[in-house]
Amino acid sequence: MRITQKAKEKTAKNILRAAEQLFTDVGYKDTTTRQIAQKAGIATGTLFNYFPSKEALAMSLLAEEIQQGRGDYLKRRSGDEDFGEDLFLLISSELRRLKPYRNFVGPVLESTMSLFSKESSCPAGESTRSEHLQMVRDIIHAHGFSKIPDYISTTLYWSLYLGILAFWSTDESRNQEETLALMDYSINVFTQTISNSAL
Amino acid sequence: MSNQTQQNQNALQLKKVMQAIPKEINEEAPTKDPLGDLISQISTRKVPVNSLTRLWALGSMQAKIAVGYLAYAMRSIFSNKNEQERILNETHLAAALKLLGTMGYLRGAVMKIGQLLGNLPHIVPEEVAETMERLQFEAPPMHYSLIREVFLDEFGAEPSELFATFDKKAFAAASLGQVHRATLKSGEEVAVKIQYPNMAATIRSDMANLRKTLMPMKLKQEGRYIFDHLDDAEIMLHHETDYTREAAFMAQVKELFGPEDLVVVPKVWEDYSNQRILTTDYLKGKHLRDYLPTNPDQEHRDHFGTLISRAVFRIYGAAKTIYADPHPGNFLFLDDDRLGLIDFGCYRTLSEEEWEVQIGAEKALMEGDAKGLDKAIAASCLFASVEEMEPERLDYLRRLSFWQAEPMQTQGPFAFGDKDFFQRGIDIYSESVKRGYNRHNSLYNWWARLISGHRTLLYRLNSNVDYRHIYIDEKTY
Numbered sequence: 001m002r003i004t005q006k007a008k009e010k011t012a013k014n015i016l017r018a019a020e021q022l023f024t025d026v027g028y029k030d031t032t033t034r035q036i037a038q039k040a041g042i043a044t045g046t047l048f049n050y051f052p053s054k055e056a057l058a059m060s061l062l063a064e065e066i067q068q069g070r071g072d073y074l075k076r077r078s079g080d081e082d083f084g085e086d087l088f089l090l091i092s093s094e095l096r097r098l099k100p101y102r103n104f105v106g107p108v109l110e111s112t113m114s115l116f117s118k119e120s121s122c123p124a125g126e127s128t129r130s131e132h133l134q135m136v137r138d139i140i141h142a143h144g145f146s147k148i149p150d151y152i153s154t155t156l157y158w159s160l161y162l163g164i165l166a167f168w169s170t171d172e173s174r175n176q177e178e179t180l181a182l183m184d185y186s187i188n189v190f191t192q193t194i195s196n197s198a199l
Numbered sequence: 200m201s202n203q204t205q206q207n208q209n210a211l212q213l214k215k216v217m218q219a220i221p222k223e224i225n226e227e228a229p230t231k232d233p234l235g236d237l238i239s240q241i242s243t244r245k246v247p248v249n250s251l252t253r254l255w256a257l258g259s260m261q262a263k264i265a266v267g268y269l270a271y272a273m274r275s276i277f278s279n280k281n282e283q284e285r286i287l288n289e290t291h292l293a294a295a296l297k298l299l300g301t302m303g304y305l306r307g308a309v310m311k312i313g314q315l316l317g318n319l320p321h322i323v324p325e326e327v328a329e330t331m332e333r334l335q336f337e338a339p340p341m342h343y344s345l346i347r348e349v350f351l352d353e354f355g356a357e358p359s360e361l362f363a364t365f366d367k368k369a370f371a372a373a374s375l376g377q378v379h380r381a382t383l384k385s386g387e388e389v390a391v392k393i394q395y396p397n398m399a400a401t402i403r404s405d406m407a408n409l410r411k412t413l414m415p416m417k418l419k420q421e422g423r424y425i426f427d428h429l430d431d432a433e434i435m436l437h438h439e440t441d442y443t444r445e446a447a448f449m450a451q452v453k454e455l456f457g458p459e460d461l462v463v464v465p466k467v468w469e470d471y472s473n474q475r476i477l478t479t480d481y482l483k484g485k486h487l488r489d490y491l492p493t494n495p496d497q498e499h500r501d502h503f504g505t506l507i508s509r510a511v512f513r514i515y516g517a518a519k520t521i522y523a524d525p526h527p528g529n530f531l532f533l534d535d536d537r538l539g540l541i542d543f544g545c546y547r548t549l550s551e552e553e554w555e556v557q558i559g560a561e562k563a564l565m566e567g568d569a570k571g572l573d574k575a576i577a578a579s580c581l582f583a584s585v586e587e588m589e590p591e592r593l594d595y596l597r598r599l600s601f602w603q604a605e606p607m608q609t610q611g612p613f614a615f616g617d618k619d620f621f622q623r624g625i626d627i628y629s630e631s632v633k634r635g636y637n638r639h640n641s642l643y644n645w646w647a648r649l650i651s652g653h654r655t656l657l658y659r660l661n662s663n664v665d666y667r668h669i670y671i672d673e674k675t676y
Binding site for chain 2 (some may be wrong): 076081084086088164173178181184
């Protein structure tokens with residue numbers, strides 16, 4: 001019997017929900033793909049038809065949240081933000097969605113979004129990166145910054161962004177307020193860099 | 200010798216203060232040990248000039264004056280036995296000042312630390328009055344996206360969800376954050392003070408670095424007391440990060456004043472307040488800098504000077520607390536002639552023991568008990584007996600005490616706008632910096648802040664106040 005696209009999507013969703021539950025209850029590190037498959041009611045082998053690894057699975061989970069965060073950003077944006085404020089709103093909206101997964105954002109992003117590879121090791125990571133960067137490019141252009149070539153500004157931005165995510169994932173300060181201060185400062189530095197009239 | 204010449208000779212001149220800022224502030228430190236690296240790192244930090252980088256405090260003239268004073272005060276306690284010691288001291292001084300500069304996320308703190316470390320005196324009345332005020336109003340701005348995140352973290356809701364209206368732009372800066380106007384859903388107009396994220400931890404780490412930078416300096420024996428004052432400054436700054444503490448004190452002070460006192464302390468809205476956000480009634484009124492250009496008549500100047508003095512005495516007598524931040528930004532002149540007190544972050548409650556010592560000193564001073572006063576002075580300067588004190592120091596502190604007590608000993612209205620009186624105070628404080636006097640209980644840093652702040656305020660207001668009458672009236676002992 002052929003499995004319909006709809007059924008496939010449903011299974012993928014089941015797997016994601018099962019993983020989400022286990023990551024929360026057992027912890028990311030101690031959760032196995034076997035446990036996830038079991039909880040989702042499928043064979044372990046079947047799980048790999050959907051997600052090649054635990055990291056890719058987790059990245060899909062994060063990608064969902066990041067996408068929702070981007071949706072939040074578009075809803076929250078009033079249109080009268082200046083550049084830094086706009087960018088801050090985008091990143092903070094995403095982080096807020098990612099908050100429940102903070103303890104495994106680090107290992108997942110490390111394996112799926114390394115700065116050393118041009119592309120992410122999984123489709124979910126790749127689409128997350130390109131969609132996020134497209135949004136950032138849109139923001140940069142909307143605010144009229146055009147002095148620096150896109151590939152330079154996005155490369156600079158991407159390393160800054162991953163740096164913020166990495167810092168946030170292990171930030172032990174109250175409400176991760178240290179990350180807020182870091183973001184504020186970093187975005188200022190970035191703004192200063194891409195708006196530098198000397199270039 | 201004319202009065203003016205005398206003043207010029209005694210007071211620290213602005214030129215001297217500016218000259219005290221190390222010229223080689225960007226020079227790399229020669230050491231390569233961890234401390235050396237820290238100093239090197241701080242010393243080579245470039246001064247950002249772009250307005251987008253808001254973390255540098257020494258860009259303004261006002262901050263330079265504060266730092267210049269600090270440099271002057273520090274040099275007076277240096278022990279420069281040889282060239283090597285002098286170079287070491289200068290290197291560390293430059294690094295310490297640089298570090299203070301990067302602490303400009305709280306520009307007001309530069310002034311506060313300066314005051315606490317050096318008992319920062321004033322240069323000339325007009326200059327310092329403006330300096331104090333501008334520094335206090337120059338805190339770094341937080342944009343609305345950041346404010347929203349702070350609210351979501353603190354209350355789980357956006358400002359627009361919590362309040363009926365919320366101004367995205369701040370209307371005033373606080374030393375550790377900023378203040379926004381808002382309206383509660385029940386209709387009350389409020390002022391919402393929001394703290395910049397991570398202040399407490401930043402202060403802790405900056406102060407630790409500052410201590411490490413100052414520690415290796417070769418100081419005179421007297422200079423070592425500066426570390427006690429630094430501890431005290433850190434406690435003060437740390438207290439200011441806790442808005443819950445401020446709210447509690449505000450509520451306590453509010454109880455001390457009735458409608459007949461014409462002194463208003465805004466109500467705290469507890470449901471909208473916590474450690475990092477403080478929501479109070481919004482008071483409509485003018486700050487000193489907006490009030491003075493309205494050319495108030497003498498009656499109003501005297502009236503507000505009286506209210507300010509009464510407020511300070513009431514808090515002291517009834518709550519045994521020094522209200523240690525009487526700078527102009529914390530007072531509001533209301534249209535109906537009432538005085539608004541709006542900031543309670545900086546105060547120091549005396550212990551029973553300190554209170555007893557204080558009363559003793561005051562009695563001796565007011566009753567003309569010279570021996571008793573000397574004894575109290577010696578104790579406040581941590582000497583076991585009067586005999587241990589050098590005669591010059593004792594003489595200096597007597598003169599300081601007399602100057603402080605003069606308005607309390609004068610029958611009838613005291614003219615706080617008298618330039619000669621104000622200048623004498625400045626000269627006395629300047630002398631302390633020149634002589635490098637640092638040996639005293641840190642409690643007196645708080646006193647110095649209160650007295651110098653109060654006197655500056657009343658000088659600018661040009662108030663005549665029956666100070667003795669208020670003092671006797673408010674005395675609780």
